[in-house]
Amino acid sequence: MTDPRTWIVIGAGPAGLLAACRLADEGHSVTVLEAESELGGRVSKVRVDGIDIDAGAESFATRGGHVEKLIDDIGLTDKLVAPAGGPAWIVGPDRSYPMPAAGWLGIPTKSLSRDVRKALGWSGALRAAVERWMPVEEVAPDDHLGEVARRRLGDIATDRLLAPVVSGIFSRPIDELRIDAAAAGFAAEISELGLTRAAAKRRALAPAGASVMGLEGGMFTLTDVLAERARARGVTIYTDAPVYSLTRSEDSTPGGRPSNDVPGWDMVTESNHWHADEVVMAASRPVAASLVPQLERAPDRQVGLVTLSLDAPELDSHPRGSGVLAVEGVTHAKALTHASAKWNWVAQAAPSRHIIRLSYNVESAQDLSDYALADASRLLGVPLKDQQVRDLVQVTWHDAAPTRAGDREPAPGLHLVGSAAGFSGLAAIADDDARSTLGART
C-alpha cells in the first residue's frame, strides 16, 4: 500500500465491517456510517422473553470453510456449535414427512427410496425416478428452476420437495427462481448430466459433517467482535447516520470541477456532509440501488420473522426435530425453526420454555402476530393456546432474496460489497472478503 486514502463505508452489516477492517489494515483512514442505532444489519440480535437471540442470520454455511476461517482469525473458534442433527420436516396439505436423506436443494437423488416414497407416494416417486432416463436437454442459466423441475421430475416432487426448500432458502417461489441464482453453474451441469445426476454431483461435493454451524450465544456475537476489531484499528463508526445521497464530487460543483481539489464522493446524512476519496457501498441492495443510479433495481422481497416463547411441555419431545418447511398454502408461514431444539445454547438460556421462530414471505410491512400461533400448531402438529405464549416478537427484513451480481465498481472509487454486490449469506460474504483487493491498489 503506497497511498493512504480516506474511505467511507456505508452500512455496518457483516460486509461493511469486514471491509472496514480490511481497509484499516491497509493503512487507510476509514469511517463507517450506519443507518440504525445498532450495528450488524441482518446479523444482529432481538430480545425475546428476556433472552438475546439472532434477529436474522442464525447460522452459516460451512461450504468452502470461509466463515470458519474468519471465526478462527477473530478468536471465536471455541464458540462454534453444530445444530441438533436430524432432517428438517416438510408439512404438506395431507401429510408430514422428514426431508429425504439423499438429495440436494430438495431434488431427490434416490427417488425410489423409502423416505421419498413416504413424501411423494409411489406415483410421484416413480415419476421423479424416470428423470434419470430422460434425454438431457440444454438448460439456460436464466431458465426458472420450477419450469425445468416440473418438466423433468414432475409436479408432485416439485411441489412437495423442491418448492418448500427453495422458498425456505431463497424467499421466492420456485417458478420465479433462475437456476443460476440458486447455484452458480448449475444450469450447465443440468445440461450435461440431467437434473438428478447434477444434484447428486453437488451433494457428493458437499463437505462431510454439518452443512451449517452457529456460534454459542448467537451469530450476532460476530458483529460485536468485528466492530471491536474495526475500532481497535482506528475505524470510526457512526450509528443513526443513514446516508441520504451519494454523488461524485466532480459533479457537485458547476463546471464539473472537484469540490475540493480531490476527486471523490460526497455524502449527506441528517446532520452532516461527508467527503471521502473512495466509498464502499455495504447497505442492502435496494438501498444501494436507490443511492446509485447505475445499479439494476430488483424487487424488494421482504421476510417477516416471528419469534415465540412458549410454555409448552408438549413440545419437549421435539415433534418435528429442529425445523419444518411448509408446502405452499398449508400455513401463512413458509418455515418454522424450533430454536430451542436446534441450538443447545438457546435451550439453556430458556429453561422449561420453547423458542419457536416462524418465517413469512411478505409484500409489505404486515403484522403477523395473528397467524403465528395457529401456524406453529399446524407445523408442529401440536395444538397450542394463547395462554401458552410468554412473548411474541416480530422483525421484518428487506432484501431477503439474492439479486443478480453486477459490476463491483459501477463508478470510479465506488465499491460494492455484500448484499449490495449481489452476495447472499455469510459464506459468500466471507469468501468475497478473503479474496478482496479493496484499497490495495491505491
Ligand SMILES: Cc1cc2nc3c(=O)[nH]c(=O)nc-3n(C[C@H](O)[C@H](O)[C@H](O)COP(=O)(O)OP(=O)(O)OC[C@H]3O[C@@H](n4cnc5c(N)ncnc54)[C@H](O)[C@@H]3O)c2cc1C
Ligand atoms: C431472515 C434472514 C435470515 C438469514 N439467515 C441467514 C443465515 O442463517 N445464514 C447466512 O449465512 N445468511 C443468512 N441471511 C443472509 C445474511 O444475513 C445476509 O447475506 C448478510 O447479512 C448481508 O450482509 P450485508 O452486510 O451485505 O448487509 P446487511 O446485513 O443487510 O447490512 C447492511 C447494513 O446497512 C445499513 N444501511 C442500510 N441503509 C443505509 C443507509 N442509507 N446508510 C447507512 N447504512 C445503511 C443497514 O442498517 C445494515 O446495518 C439471512 C437473511 C435474512 C433476511
